[in-house]
Amino acid sequence: MLSADKLVILDRDGVINHDSDNYIKSLNEWVPYPSSIKAIARLTRAGYFVAVATNQSGIARGYYDEKTLHAMHEQLITLVEAEGGHIAHIAYCPHGPDDKCQCRKPLPGMLQEIQHQVNLESLIGSWMVGDSLRDLQAGKAVGCKTALVRTGKGSKTEQKGAGLEKTMVFDDLAQFVDWLIE
Template identity: 50%
Template sequence: MLIILDRDGVINEYDGSYICCADDWIPLPGSIDAIARLCNAGHRIAIATNQSGIARGYYGTDELDAMHDKLEALVEQQGGCIDIITFCPHHPDEGCDCRKPMTGLLEQIRDHYHLPSLHGAIMVGDSRKDLEAALAAGCQAVLVRTGNGPETEQHLNERPLPGVRVFDNLSSFADRILLPGGW
């Protein structure tokens, strides 16, 4: 199964501030292990992340690459592999088609795997933008209660999205996927 992950607030700590260098990129407890366990069970892992800090001048692509190199190295140390990382470097006002909730990043992932659609894929995020992008692209949407997740969950109670499943964190999501009988 293809599992698409948002980055900030799902894999790494996120308090709403921009993460501008690899030293400040800190994985959430259990997230790296969760990714490795999913990989080792045969799931394919992709990441789709909005990174407007590039357009805002807070960091450049070299710093972003260093963060992603750190993430990939940590996952590989646990025996896992991230197949592709897509990111949107644009400012929210630019009107691009890749910034979630638009589906451009997910379409890049679909094309990477040469898939006709993302039906059957799962997208895990911590924000409404992640969930809306997932649903618009045909993925199963999963919310985690890390990062922006608690606030997002509260707003989902007011403005629901169809079929969204909720887990405490990436590790509890992986636990569920890896149960006998799976999803």
């Protein structure tokens, strides 16, 4: 059985792949950080389960559809598996900020979905890695340890400073994985 301290939940845009203020709307615009793909594979090989929790309000806004999102996620899975890694589950919120859903970060709905998918009693002790305050807030709401990466919007989040108590800060996902494994 998986123990909570062996689960790492990642935000997608800005952590795994380049982010855009104009949204990632197509497979061509989804450009992973090569070091992140390798880092996810290293986590898997070191005995960690990796999941993804990603707000995708571009669907609600009509910028792209779920088929396009699934193509991006299939590409992510293919790249990670080619490096010898595995993604246990990808949870996404297709809602907009005004839809009053329970899944959109900073609410913890997607993390709870992951918890059920990987069959954990609790997420206390798991990791939530993100580049925005709402990623960290979602993780803290369910007892995750939190890590901020400076990629994506992470440097701006770090400069604001608020809400970063008990959060570790790393240059990127690869540096976090180096620290966690060693």
